[in-house]
Amino acid sequence: MRKEKVVVGLDVGTTKVVALVGNIIDGSIEIIGLGKAESHGLEKGVVVDIGRTISSIRKAVEEAENMADVKISSVYVGIAGKHITSINNSGTVSINRPDRIITEDDVRRVVETAQAIQLPPESEMIHVIPRQYIVDGQDGITDPVGMTGTRLEVDVHIVTGAITAVHNLVRCVEALGIGIEQIVLEPLASSMAVLSSAEKELGVILMDIGGGTTDISVFRGGDIWFSKVIPIAGEHITNDITVGLQTPIEEAELIKKTAGTALVDSVSEDEKIEVATIGGDEKKMVSRKKLAKIIEPRVEELLDLGMQEVEDAGYRDLVPAGLVLTGGTSLLDGIAEFAAQRYGIPVRRGKIPQGIHGLRDIVESPIYATAIGLLRYAVESRDFQKTRRAQQKRQASLIGKLFAWFNRFFRG
Ligand SMILES: Nc1ncnc2c1ncn2[C@@H]1O[C@H](COP(=O)(O)OP(=O)(O)OP(=O)(O)O)[C@@H](O)[C@H]1O
Ligand SMILES: [Mg+2]
Known part of the structure; x- marks a missing residue:
């Protein structure tokens, strides 16, 4: 089997825990492992019993590992609960260098300024999602790097959660020796599984009605504008x-x-x-x-x-x-x-969209929407792209080194 990159989505729900192992090949996802266990230890989407949550997660993870024949070392884990809130904000920086060409560093700076908000007490940021960039008044830009301008603005959607709820979830996963690639807002994950880009562009409401929580999100112009979890x-x-x-x-x-x-x-x-x-x-x-x-x-x-x-x-x-x-x-x-x-x-x-292969008849059920969405998130998130790029670079340099060695060896 060609394993370009294996990613794991972990949905710790109120009624069940699902671990889904996906093999990412050229951006499409092949499901190679599924583990599902009854969830004990959560109430209304939030961990209330660490020990029981850990054993539910362990069960799901082991089952998925056995099926996929891989060792799970890190996961994308979903988070929900009524402690989740979201706000929209914006930030601005000026580009003062003579060439006025926007760099990755400028983008980082502007996203940072957009994060200067008063957080609700005892809470931390889970996501800062850039919705659009505006360069010298020109809006609707998704990637401003390389453009020329003097003023760079960004609109962001910020999702926050209660520190204790986030940490308890993290502890449960890390207790099993599993690292967390990223904590992902469940409504955002589900949206990546069941919404089409046309719907997200036009404007659509998504409700993920589970066992303990109903996750609501609103999309417009391709991006998330609103998210809320009700218990x-x-x-x-x-x-x-x-x-x-x-x-x-x-x-x-x-x-x-x-x-x-x-x-x-x-x-x-x-x-x-x-x-x-x-x-x-x-x-x-x-x-x-x-x-x-x-x-x-x-x-x-x-x-x-x-x-x-x-x-x-x-x-x-x-x-x-x-x-x-x-x-x-x-x-x-x-x-x-x-x-x-x-x-x-x-x-x-919601239906599971294109680009998902393997175990399709099992995972087509809406109870897997969050887990599938986590895999999609993994594929689309910038972090993943970055690691992929780094990996490709590493591979390229390795091939380069081999080539040089070959040349030396055979040609003297
Ligand atoms: N055919 C059905 N008709 C009605 N309800 C159903 C059906 N199948 C499942 N459910 C309900 O769906 C709920 C479980 O949904 P889901 O697996 O999405 O929840 P969860 O992810 O564990 O919980 P949450 O997301 O709230 O933390 C249960 O309350 C179950 O009774
Ligand atoms: Mg759920």
């Missing part, structure tokens, strides 16, 4: 069913997936389902409409909260490509239809 998702629906139908949690989870729907109106009065009772062996018959009446209001609340965030941030009318749903809860029957009716916008479930 309500699939587990809340399951809990509501447990209470509403007086049934054990495992049964509630199963019923949600097999008979649940977000559309009360789609269910007829006479449909009945069998439900286990708490503590008893016998089953009882319950109307499926009753189940839908438990689910629908929670879905409504969850989606309303998400849409309200988008509205408050001022993007509600700037997203002609509508809403894309991913994460496990996007599999809930009727959820996309419910959202389309309620908000009068196009709504679709």
Whole structure:
């Protein structure tokens, strides 16, 4: 097998941990290993029990290592939780050298000035994403290096997280002797798996509705403008069913997936389902409409909260490509239809796009969107490009040395 570069995405979710090993060949990703373990130790996307989180991660990582037949030494790890906040900022520097040619150093300087913000207390920066550069008033520039100008500006999207939450996650990974290439905002990762560049260009909302959190992000002009994590998702629906139908949690989870729907109106009065009772062996018959009446209001609340965030941030009318749903809860029957009716916008479930090979039928499920997105992030991030370039340079110089040695040896 040709292994140009192996990268690993680690999604430490509230319900499951996924380790995905990708072999990157010419920018496309071939999935060669998948490990999945039940997640214990997280609540609402945040580590609350280090020991249990470590053993969940260990399990997923070992499984992925065995399948891919590689030793995992570093990962791109996703982060979520309601401690995450994001802000947009900008920075400016002047180019005073006589040639006025913008260098990489100028770009670094301007991005640095854009980071001069008051951070929320006890928080640290996770991402500083340059959205666009402006050279002497000319905007929409993605790479200004080599251009001529006197004034360089940048617009950035800054994502911050609580120091303790970030450090606990880092500790869990490092405890296994695994290094972290980069911590990546989960909504950003998911977006890289399921959004098309046309949607991102036009304007689109992405909601990754998982077990413990719903991650919201808004894209426009190809870039991320807004991100937010809200602590309500699939587990809340399951809990509501447990209470509403007086049934054990495992049964509630199963019923949600097999008979649940977000559309009360789609269910007829006479449909009945069998439900286990708490503590008893016998089953009882319950109307499926009753189940839908438990689910629908929670879905409504969850989606309303998400849409309200988008509205408050001022993007509600700037997203002609509508809403894309991913994460496990996007599999809930009727959820996309419910959202389309309620908000009068196009709504679709996310699909894994082109450029991913291997294990496709497994990873096509929306529960893997974040892990796949982490691999995409790895491929597209500048850091990776840099290491790749450095690697290519090293290889080139190695070949050069070999060549020189050959010449000396054979030609004297
Ligand atoms: N067919 C289905 N119908 C309804 N809900 C489903 C279905 N399949 C999975 N889910 C729900 O999806 C949720 C898990 O989704 P996912 O794997 O995306 O979460 P996670 O990444 O572990 O958690 P988070 O991202 O919130 O930290 C669970 O609540 C599960 O009940
Ligand atoms: Mg998730």
